Amino acid sequence: MTTPLRILSVTFNPALDLVGFSSHIRLGELNRIESLGLYPSGKGVNVAKVLADLAIPVTVTGFLGEDNQSDFVQLFEQNNIRDLFYRVKGKTRINVKITETDSNVTELNFQGFKIQSQDWEQFIAQSDSWYKHFDLVAICGSLPDGIEISQFSSWLSHLKSQGLKIILDTSHSALSEGIKAKPWLIKPNQKELEDLTNHALTNLDDIIYSAKILHQKGIENVIVSMGDKGAVWVNDQGILRAEPPHFEHIVSTVGAGDSMIAGLLYGFIHQWDKIKTLRFASAVSALAVTQTNVGISDELVLNNLLPKIKLTTL
Ligand SMILES: Nc1ncnc2c1ncn2[C@@H]1O[C@H](COP(=O)(O)OP(=O)(O)OP(=O)(O)O)[C@@H](O)[C@H]1O
Numbered sequence: 001m002t003t004p005l006r007i008l009s010v011t012f013n014p015a016l017d018l019v020g021f022s023s024h025i026r027l028g029e030l031n032r033i034e035s036l037g038l039y040p041s042g043k044g045v046n047v048a049k050v051l052a053d054l055a056i057p058v059t060v061t062g063f064l065g066e067d068n069q070s071d072f073v074q075l076f077e078q079n080n081i082r083d084l085f086y087r088v089k090g091k092t093r094i095n096v097k098i099t100e101t102d103s104n105v106t107e108l109n110f111q112g113f114k115i116q117s118q119d120w121e122q123f124i125a126q127s128d129s130w131y132k133h134f135d136l137v138a139i140c141g142s143l144p145d146g147i148e149i150s151q152f153s154s155w156l157s158h159l160k161s162q163g164l165k166i167i168l169d170t171s172h173s174a175l176s177e178g179i180k181a182k183p184w185l186i187k188p189n190q191k192e193l194e195d196l197t198n199h200a201l202t203n204l205d206d207i208i209y210s211a212k213i214l215h216q217k218g219i220e221n222v223i224v225s226m227g228d229k230g231a232v233w234v235n236d237q238g239i240l241r242a243e244p245p246h247f248e249h250i251v252s253t254v255g256a257g258d259s260m261i262a263g264l265l266y267g268f269i270h271q272w273d274k275i276k277t278l279r280f281a282s283a284v285s286a287l288a289v290t291q292t293n294v295g296i297s298d299e300l301v302l303n304n305l306l307p308k309i310k311l312t313t314l
């Protein structure tokens with residue numbers, strides 16, 4: 001039997017997500033919001049939450065504000081998530097997420113804490129031994145102020161040179177600079193891919209063309225997520241498209257992409273083929289949009305979703 005892959009999930013800029021519902025948001029006016037929850041989150045934390053629900057051992061790291069860490073600590077303890085977060089002075093940010101009746105989700109993501117150069121230096125010194133303990137490192141979400149983008153990119157290259165498989169799920173300059181390190185997998189959504197290529201991608205052919213170019217540049221797996229239109233996965237084995245079922249009622253799309261990353265990791269750990277892996281990842285992410293928070297709330301519902309994912313080899 002082969003040794004299971006060991007997973008590290010990194011969140012440099014976590015958040016407490018304040019999730020709510022309003023029939024209609026009026027800009028510039030007072031809006032009364034129904035509270036749906038306050039969840040310790042951030043992209044890599046969400047990935048870990050889903051993996052923990054799927055009974056996969058996972059370690060988390062990144063930066064966490066020491067002044068409001070209790071909800072995170074409780075989450076990690078209750079879910080057996082190994083906590084290697086580096087504590088920094090101050091508070092982790094709160095992000096606001098509001099779903100409206102028409103399923104539109106408005107997100108207000110705040111900037112977060114500022115990382116001091118000594119925090120970054122200590123963090124990367126610790127990361128130098130990751131290759132001994134982990135196989136796959138998922139680096140998820142935005143970079144807080146204080147992390148120089150060029151340092152970030154050369155750090156990624158260093159991790160890669162140590163033999164780690166890097167999954168990079170970020171945006172803006174962290175993505176455009178990060179891909180220079182040729183991560184093993186990236187999962188931009190359509191908007192992130194548009195920003196990266198500087199083109200409006202109006203149809204599936206355009207999206208696939210751009211994904212292929214990134215793949216040819218040395219990124220082994222390029223997966224573009226397209227919200228309710230599903231995802232396409234370009235790698236050496238070809239192009240695979242997944243389409244989720246249609247949901248009349250969306251609770252919150254927040255964390256759908258993170259749930260997809262967790263589902264992909266689950267497939268890699270079990271050495272599933274590409275079709276089985278993307279089917280599972282798509283079902284996990286589709287489940288996420290029916291909930292206020294990420295996670296596998298009901299395995300039966302997840303299993304019922306699996307046959308409803310349409311897969312097409314293109
Ligand atoms: N409305 C929806 N119905 C069904 N499945 C959905 C819907 N929205 C998203 N998904 C599923 O979730 C996946 C990821 O969604 P999306 O492209 O919105 O990711 P994202 O923008 O990275 O999300 P986030 O940053 O909030 O985690 C999609 O590929 C799809 O499988």
Ligand SMILES: O=P(O)(O)OC[C@@]1(O)O[C@H](CO)[C@@H](O)[C@@H]1O
Binds near residue numbers: 042140143256258
């Ligand atoms: O500001 P970032 O780091 O890009 O994204 C942060 C965030 O929007 O991502 C998660 C959903 O994917 C949320 O839990 C969190 O608030």
